Amino acid sequence: MTGCTVKGWCPDAWRPMMAGDGLLVRVKPRLGRLTRAQALGLCDAAMAHGNGLIDLTRRANLQIRGVSEQGWQRLLDRLLAQGLVHPDPAIEQRRNLLLPPDCRTGDDSHRIACDLLDRLDELPDLPGKTGFVIDAGQACVLRDEAGDFRIERGAGGGLILRGGGRDTGAPVAPGKEADALVALARWFVASGGAHVGRMARHDAALPGWADGDVPPGPPAARIVPGAHDIGTACGAPFGCLHAETLACLLQASSARALRITPWRVLVLEGVHAPLDSMAGLITDPADPLLRVDACPGAPLCPQATVETRDLARRIASLVTGSLHVSGCAKGCARSAPADATLTGSTGLFDLALNAVPGSPAVRSAVGTAELLAHFERRPDAACL
Template identity: 60%
Template sequence: MSGFAIKGWCPDAWRPMETGDGLLVRIKPRLARLPREQARALCALADRFGNGIIDVTRRANLQIRGVNETGWRDLVRELVELGLVDADRRIETLRNLLVAPDWAQGDDSHRIACELLARLGQLPDLPGKVGFVVDAGAAPVLLDEPGDFRVERGATGGLILRAAGRSTGVELAAGNEAGMLVALAHWFHDSGGALAGRMARHDAPLPDWATGAVPPAPPVAPMAPGSTPQGTAHGAPFGQAEAAVLARALADPAIKGLRITPWRVLLFEGAQSGAIPGLIASATDPLLRAYACPGAPFCPQASVATRDLARQLAPAISGNLHVSGCAKGCACPHAAAVVLTGRDGRFDLAHNGRAGSPADLTDLSPAAVLAHFGVA
């Protein structure tokens, strides 16, 4: 028995997910950006219809938590009116696009992402977790982020089309990038990819037109808290922020917009440097290396509380820390230096592994975990 349930689909606004604190409603900001007034309106909706907590996801989406059944439809109606949710449920389901968050108006990432969004109606039906990546800046920044059909900067300097699970891709002609993404999605559908669920698990040979030997260019580091050419970036502890915290920051008229990254970092366009209480201002803050799911009681699959323990432990851990409410490991899919996995109300401890990895120590209480790492 796995001890947890794998949903096989991702929530969105039209199909919310039940959690321990109510419905979870996912919003997919176009180009991972909200203009300032749109972001402020979203914060107000999170307070009116949810519990005032906003998640920042690994796909650069936002999630309103704690929505009840009575208010959900009114919330969705207002999100549609704001332009944050598509009125066409099928289009909203297909709008799974991760774009390099440092795009600039008219550059390759911006151009290709806009063209793909305009062609979503041409896509076949795809499994719920399947998505696109447009990473067409001077160097890739999204190589470690999930996505099935990818346009990336290649090692030769041009753009390549690459299918997830393949280490190389094929060079693209300028202006045809979005069309090739759509074509690759159709090939995936027509070749039985739905049975595999994801491109990386689909072992059918790629068609000749999607086969190439060009690897992605060497990546650059992801955005971290601090000053950027476009404003100031701040970390969201455990990928979560209070709507009131964001709203206070967005009251500054110098801010032009809010960009969402897949690294639990928010970019306030036009903002000057400075701390925002409730967010992470320093790139060296140990909480940036700490991953923890909502845990109990917020997730019905978790048997332990997670985030308070992670906050206490993070300064004592060298390397990444992952505290998971169950063996599913939603918060951190990659290996971490220290992994604590909840099981029957206690923790199993592993090193250099993932949630559910074979444990070095088992059946630990939170107090025993803290004592093990010398945290008073």
């Protein structure tokens, strides 16, 4: 990753990260849900103390952008008052938990998540990018999402404990799921995992109680814009929207809460009517932007040497598969391979197919005009 600096940690509200447009302040909604009052309060805070832009992250978190160093404390105070940040910075750092966006109060995912949240003080000091995934519905909606310590529905119908990077997991008794997650996290640190950073890169043999041969259950479809059992969903292009847009959407609807997904899609809980088209939001499930990932790029990210999102918009309808436009080889917007991947380098792009950023390129040092012409001629990303 020449020219890229890997931070090795993720920002949160207590420990913001500097970007090209100011500090990034990450908010981790409890159980992936904000009440209507919390969501409106967050929008107001983002406009008062940031530049009004809000990112939706792949961990179903929110990031307030453009916060000044002088305004950070005032923003933090407001987030604490709204119950959006834990008052203990150490606990806040450990609240890296992903669960199905459509979980219900009292179901297995909700129950296990609440149990784990009550025991965060029992966790060891973990690397900043590690996280927990609880995917205990009837199908595994988070099967393709990154996570280090996982509770999932197994292929046989029971729940399993699975470490990140392992294909199979071990059965876990009902009511013992949080015990198993805490124990696996402790084993990870005790066995040297903290030095490699992620469970998928830790090649130590699992202890017998965590080493099983049960595969996770069948995958479920992602939530896409449109009607859903719990409400109505809409997308944010590249996971970015303006706080004013979100506030207007909440005020114009009867949404009682906001669910955050790891797919840059929001669910307005309790809204069961089609959403009016609104600038800055995706309401059509066939919108090609839903197949595109693009990081903020230059100038918002100091590590990027190329603009990303305007190019991604122009190419989106020209590509038949998935597209990833990355400002550098870190690939922050998407960890999985895309059908077509454009990686910025010294002001130009490298094109790779079925790849992640930084992979060997089939075309190197290509400019924007040349890329547009290429995809206009060859909309199938697999063709050259």
